[in-house]
Amino acid sequence: MLGRGSLRSFTGLTYAWFALWFLAPTGIMLLYAFGRTASVNQSGLVKLNHLGFGNFFQALRYPTGPVLVISLENAVLATALCGLIAYPVAYFIARKLGPRVRVLVLLLVVLPFWTDYLLRMLGWRIFLSPLGLLFNAMNAVGWHVTYVSLLDTRTAVMIGLVYNYVPLFILPLAVVLERIDPQLLQAADDLGAKPWTIFRTITFPISMTGVVAGTVLVFVPMLGDYVTPTLMGGARGLMIGSLVASEFNEGQNWSLGAAMAIVLIVVIVLIVLACWLLAGGTRYLLNRSRRRSLERVWAPA
């Protein structure tokens, strides 16, 4: 049994872990973003003797804006698609399967993670290439199509993003849906609510926490993803992560790269914050109108 003290030290350990591997690197990056990259014949990576905002101005210049917009469009659309796919799947897993089968199916959902991500992406490239499995199979069954370039397009990026992130949406949703008290649904049914009404007024509102968790879990890493767009979308699937990477790599410009990464972090935080406020506001308004209608029902005439 864990004593209170050991539990506390364990919690302390997780905070230390978080500080060491998340806060410290982020802090260093923030510092670098204000520094100046050493020139090619100077030693050191980033000079910190003259701190300033110069990198941030550079980080915001063309083409950051348009590429950020493209990335946002991709991430929003892919998140929505993930949600649309994940919801029925999670619902089915949580509500229609017995406990044993459920564990097995959840295992299947995470099974792809056992294979290296890059290999899976390369597998998609082989599958979708003009002389690859998909088009060969279509030809073999007599469905002759002239090759339409699927690879290296935004469609391919979308396939890659949805494929990669949909399990992360399914898992939190399945957990939330599974935990809904069956007695609630039973009660609604007993009172004569139709299945659709039960879903609309009970299941879905309760599952909103799962939807929000899934959305954040999927949207945030998607926006910064650079491997999926690079491997699936090639040059035409460019997203913002690729610009950040090119400053660290080809540019050898760590301070500018850091500034771009910080800009990206700020954008993500603002978006999540806006969504959170929006969700909170809607819930407040919804509750108020519901209370009103309840008051109308119960108020003595």
Added chain:
Amino acid sequence: MEHDHNPETLRILAPEGHPLTRRRFISLAAAGAGAMTIGSTLEAGAASLSKLEAAARASLRTAGKTTKNLYLYTWGQYDNPTTFTAWQKGTNIPIQIGSYNSNEAMIAKLELAKGTAGYDIVVPTGGYIPEMVAKGLLIPLNKSLIPNFAHLDPALLNFAWDKGNKYTIPKDFGTTGFIYDKTLITRKMETWADFVAAAALPQVSGRVSILDDPNDVLAIALWNEGVDWNTLDKAKLRYANNWLIQHLAPHVSNLDSYPGGTGGLTGGTYVLSQAWNGDARQALLKDPTKFKWVVPFPKSEIWVDNWALAKGAKNVDTAHAFFDYILDPTVSANEMIYTGYNTAVANVRRYLPNNLAQESVIFLTKAQEKRLVPYLVNSTNNLRTQLYDNFKAAIAS
């Protein structure tokens, strides 16, 4: 990313998180598609293991006080595994290998470690050497410990990046050109202008890849306009980039440094690709009747990858022994068979077991060599990266 070297594990040490290794890529993708592109690789190594071991022993005799360790930091899959096996058997000195996939990553790691990275040997590309010397990341060689240095082709010494080869020994070299599907492109294909014109053909547009490298991409326009690609003239760089955005960007589908090795060409995703010769050869080996390789006019690149001693190296004499070993013509030939790139050892061709397939892609003619220009990283690096980002954004939008 260090790995104890032993022959069984060596094959997997390279792609640690990186699908793209440097000049050559035993493509998992291609292998998966049933395309084993490197036909000659496997039988080649077995040819002369005892000879390699003898060369390794010989190199120990000339070196100074060797130690019992050697740490190598290099591109993934960039040496014949048998080269290491034989060294280890011949000298009893284990080699441990870490791998990187870009010069920039290697430089950043050495820079951050300040001489404590623990590596003895690194393999920078020519253009990055002045920067590494200026940053104090390399230490000078002692050539008296490397008798086999004499085997090197003088034409591949004394490049502007290391006059007198104080710091570096050429490992291998190659060029940048383009490869195309000649069943789809029947027009004249000799110059970089032809490359850009062909990219606009309706059957080609959208199936074009170029190297994922700001300088190689800019070079297409610079060479075409007769401008030295080392130019420091910012206006010329901007003009070249705008020209590319207008004429090439609408047709490019990918920035891929390995269109041959990763199966983009053989899988039909690309029908026209800017490529390094060794990588293009991978596609030619698979389908010699479909593809054609061109070293374009008026100019193109010569790149050289080099052996060098990292600052903070603890096994300096052992590293010198290794350099001597690797410059032995037998060892050099063994390397060439595997990488598909010409080494800088003169007459290495005589030591090859047989004629290699698609030899003309490996061995450049004198006429081709005349039009090749090396590139040195310079003060326009930041601008070039920025222009490259603009070019990428133009393709995507």
